[in-house]
Amino acid sequence: MSTLSVFVVILNVILALLFSLGLAPILVWVERRVAGLIQDRLGPNRCHIKGIRLGGLVQSLADMLKLVFKEDFQAKAIQENFCFSLAPVIVFVSAFLSFMVIPFADDLIINGERFIMQGLPTDLGILWFLALAGLSVYGIMLGGWASRSKYSLLGAMRAGAQVISYEAAMGLSVVSLLITYGSIHLGDIVAYQGELLFGFIPAWGIIVQPIAAIIFIVTAFAEANRTPFDLAEGESEIVGGYHTEYSAMRFGLFFVGEYVAMSASSALIVTLFLGGYHLPYLNTQTLQTTMPYVLGFIILTLPLGSFYAMRWIKKHNRWYLKSDVRNTESAVLQKGLIGLNILVIAGLGALLYLGLTPTSTNVATAVIQVLTFAAKLFLMNFVFVWVRWTLPRFRYDQLQTLGWKVLMPLAIANIVISAIIIVVKGL
Amino acid sequence: MMDILFLLLGSFAILGAIGMVGFHQPVHSALSLILTILALAGLFALLSASFLFMVQIIIYAGAILTLFIFIIMFLNVKEANLPKEPTKNITLFLGSLALLPFNFLILRAFYQMPLHVNSVESDFGKIKPLGMELFTQWLLPFELISILLLVALIGAVVLGRKDEA
Numbered sequence: 001m002s003t004l005s006v007f008v009v010i011l012n013v014i015l016a017l018l019f020s021l022g023l024a025p026i027l028v029w030v031e032r033r034v035a036g037l038i039q040d041r042l043g044p045n046r047c048h049i050k051g052i053r054l055g056g057l058v059q060s061l062a063d064m065l066k067l068v069f070k071e072d073f074q075a076k077a078i079q080e081n082f083c084f085s086l087a088p089v090i091v092f093v094s095a096f097l098s099f100m101v102i103p104f105a106d107d108l109i110i111n112g113e114r115f116i117m118q119g120l121p122t123d124l125g126i127l128w129f130l131a132l133a134g135l136s137v138y139g140i141m142l143g144g145w146a147s148r149s150k151y152s153l154l155g156a157m158r159a160g161a162q163v164i165s166y167e168a169a170m171g172l173s174v175v176s177l178l179i180t181y182g183s184i185h186l187g188d189i190v191a192y193q194g195e196l197l198f199g200f201i202p203a204w205g206i207i208v209q210p211i212a213a214i215i216f217i218v219t220a221f222a223e224a225n226r227t228p229f230d231l232a233e234g235e236s237e238i239v240g241g242y243h244t245e246y247s248a249m250r251f252g253l254f255f256v257g258e259y260v261a262m263s264a265s266s267a268l269i270v271t272l273f274l275g276g277y278h279l280p281y282l283n284t285q286t287l288q289t290t291m292p293y294v295l296g297f298i299i300l301t302l303p304l305g306s307f308y309a310m311r312w313i314k315k316h317n318r319w320y321l322k323s324d325v326r327n328t329e330s331a332v333l334q335k336g337l338i339g340l341n342i343l344v345i346a347g348l349g350a351l352l353y354l355g356l357t358p359t360s361t362n363v364a365t366a367v368i369q370v371l372t373f374a375a376k377l378f379l380m381n382f383v384f385v386w387v388r389w390t391l392p393r394f395r396y397d398q399l400q401t402l403g404w405k406v407l408m409p410l411a412i413a414n415i416v417i418s419a420i421i422i423v424v425k426g427l
Numbered sequence: 428m429m430d431i432l433f434l435l436l437g438s439f440a441i442l443g444a445i446g447m448v449g450f451h452q453p454v455h456s457a458l459s460l461i462l463t464i465l466a467l468a469g470l471f472a473l474l475s476a477s478f479l480f481m482v483q484i485i486i487y488a489g490a491i492l493t494l495f496i497f498i499i500m501f502l503n504v505k506e507a508n509l510p511k512e513p514t515k516n517i518t519l520f521l522g523s524l525a526l527l528p529f530n531f532l533i534l535r536a537f538y539q540m541p542l543h544v545n546s547v548e549s550d551f552g553k554i555k556p557l558g559m560e561l562f563t564q565w566l567l568p569f570e571l572i573s574i575l576l577l578v579a580l581i582g583a584v585v586l587g588r589k590d591e592a
Contacts, residue, residue: 083458127481127554134489138461138496145454145500153500160497164490184554 008108008115015370016119019267019377020099024259025060031385032056038389051325052332067252075245080146087143088246088253091136095261098132101125102267103187105277105369106284109362116187117366123185126174129268130167133223136261137163140225140232143254144242155241158396159232162222165403166229170219172411173212176418177272180209190276194283202280205273211414213273215407220265222403225258227388231396266380267373274376277369284365291361294368295348302344306337433473440466448519451509453499457492464488476552 029044033056036043045056052058078084100119108115115121122128137160144156181189189205197203206213222229233241243254270276279287287294317330351360394402439462446459468483550556561569 122477124477124481127478127485131481131484131489134485134493137493141493141496141500142458153503157497157500160493160500164493164497167490 002113004110005113005115008110009121012104012115012117012119012121015104015117016099016102019102019104019374020096020260020263021256023263023377023381024256025064026057027259027263027381027385028060028063029055029057030382031388032059034382034385035389038386048325048329051328053326053329064252067249067255070248072248072250074247075148077148078146078245079148083142083146084245085250087139087146088250088257090139090142092139092253092257092260094132094136094139095257095264098129098136099260099264099267101128101186102264102271103190103276104373105366106191107187108366110359117370118186123187125184125186125189126178126268126272127184129264130171130174133170134163134167136257139254139257140242143246147242147245149245151238151240151244152242154238155232155234155244158234159225159242162225162229162231162399162403165400166219166222166407169215169403169407169411170223172408172415173215173219176212176411176415177205177209177216179415179418179422180205186271186276190271190278191283193275194278196281202275202278204275204280209273209414209418211410212418215411215414216272217269218402218407220269221384221387222399224261224265224384226262226384228391228394229399230388230393231399234393262384263377263381266384267377270373270376270380274380276376277373279368279372284369287365287368288361291356291364292352295352295364299345299348299352303341306341310334310337429473433470436466436469436473439463440470449515451512452506453504453509454496457495457499460495461488461492464492474552475547478552478554478557 033043033045043056044059045053047053047056047059047062049058074084101122101124103116103118105117108117116123120128140159141156144152144154144159147153177189178184181192183189183192193202193204195203197207201207221227225232231241233243238244243251246254278284282290282294313330313333317326317333319326321327351364356364443459443461443463443466447456447463450456450459464483464487468480468488471483472480
């Protein structure tokens with residue numbers, strides 16, 4: 001292995017870490033602020049480090065510290081020490097590993113070497129995700145059982161029944177997708193979505209397979225135990241559900257694991273239905289041929305966007321007292337924006353001035369695609385949060401009815417229809 | 428590297444199997460069975476049968492054993508209600524003694540198999556060639572097994588439902 005390939009592998013692992021684990025505190029922040037927005041209040045925004053609040057993002061840091069330093073209390077009735085400690089680890093690890101097969105960018109070619117831009121360079125793709133989604137429920141069931149409390153056990157049972165019933169519909173909706181895309185490798189699936197349908201619509205999964213998209217998104221909500229399917233921890237009925245007896249970092253692992261699982265589900269939805277790392281109308285090839293124009297566009301629009309952002313900061317984040325500590329935040333943010341602009345424009349300008357080589361084009365493509373993927377991932381995560389604070393929880397019988405009597409027949413019908421269309425088109 | 432992995436996975440599989448028979452609590456038995464199944468999946472991966480590796484985890488560990496554990500938890504048997512097994516160890520020992528001749532038989536058969544020394548093709552064990560093989564050469568047995576499973580499923584439902592009085 002050359003130094004280059006070691007570097008790319010490490011970069012991929014860091015990206016996977018950032019998108020899963022690094023996104024968790026940001027998602028906690030988004031969740032609270034969006035909850036505030038929807039319920040017409042502010043949400044946490046006071047926590048600060050020397051006046052820098054970042055709209056309340058620092059609150060997540062404080063929460064993390066609190067979880068780490070809390071007393072790790074364990075009731076005497078809990079005798080299954082090993083299972084009790086193992087449960088949150090299973091939830092966290094399986095959520096984390098399921099992120100590892102998501103491609104962040106098209107295969108990167110540097111000096112003739114080809115690198116798959118995933119945490120784990122394997123082509124198992126969607127099967128890997130399904131396997132780990134099935135394993136994560138053990139953590140919940142084991143935790144609920146080992147807690148030896150009625151609420152926990154009820155939560156665990158609900159989670160178990162829910163995951164089993166929704167996994168069936170999820171698997172079937174994936175089958176119809178695989179018929180359309182013709183591959184289980186997520187890289188191939190994204191490449192398919194880079195093409196155009198009828199010459200003018202991007203062939204994204206949500207347009208090619210709308211029914212499968214709806215079924216998959218609904219079941220992904222259920223698999224991630226998010227509202228409206230969060231009966232496993234329904235506060236109004238069973239206290240905290242499976243994590244009632246957990247405290248400190250063992251609870252923290254459950255908590256972070258939930259967000260990582262949500263992020264992994266969003267990443268898979270983005271990859272399967274929303275074009276993955278592709279910008280609309282710009283698949284990898286077009287992006288590479290039009291790279292100078294794209295870079296020029298970025299050089300032109302970045303200062304404009306920053307200008308408006310700075311004006312917004314000046315208008316909304318200024319305080320009457322000059323000595324107010326909050327004024328330092330505006331200054332820091334503005335300086336940061338200016339610095340970022342100078343850096344990006346100087347870098348891209350130098351790149352354009354010196355002329356693009358194939359390697360630099362490939363690297364620039366990868367960077368743009370990773371950023372696109374990050375933006376889409378963030379948007380999908382926002383949808384998860386949005387739904388949580390908009391929809392009420394299902395009743396348990398409604399949940400099972402929806403899973404078995406609506407989603408499952410719909411998925412099977414969708415498979416038959418897709419298969420017929422594919423066969424007729426192939427004739 | 429491969430040998431170390433094989434030894435690790437093999438010992439995990441055996442440990443899980445022993446635990447599955449030896450544990451007193453049903454939940455512990457089911458959990459050790461999961462360990463065995465995951466280790467077996469790893470062994471499939473070592474044999475570069477990637478599709479079997481995934482299917483083993485999805486179907487056995489992900490679906491079937493979740494149901495096992497679900498049912499065990501649903502019954503929620505108290506410690507005091509579990510049957511006492513005073514002669515368990517002796518029974519297990521005698522049972523394994525009785526199975527020893529079969530082990531020799533299997534070992535003999537194993538050593539008489541031809542050794543596969545050629546390296547496999549790059550797409551060996553992947554989903555596409557496996558599907559091609561299943562749906563061209565083995566289509567009839569495949570469909571018959573599906574029908575068998577369907578019959579078992581319907582049979583279970585018919586036996587399990589209460590009579591409508």
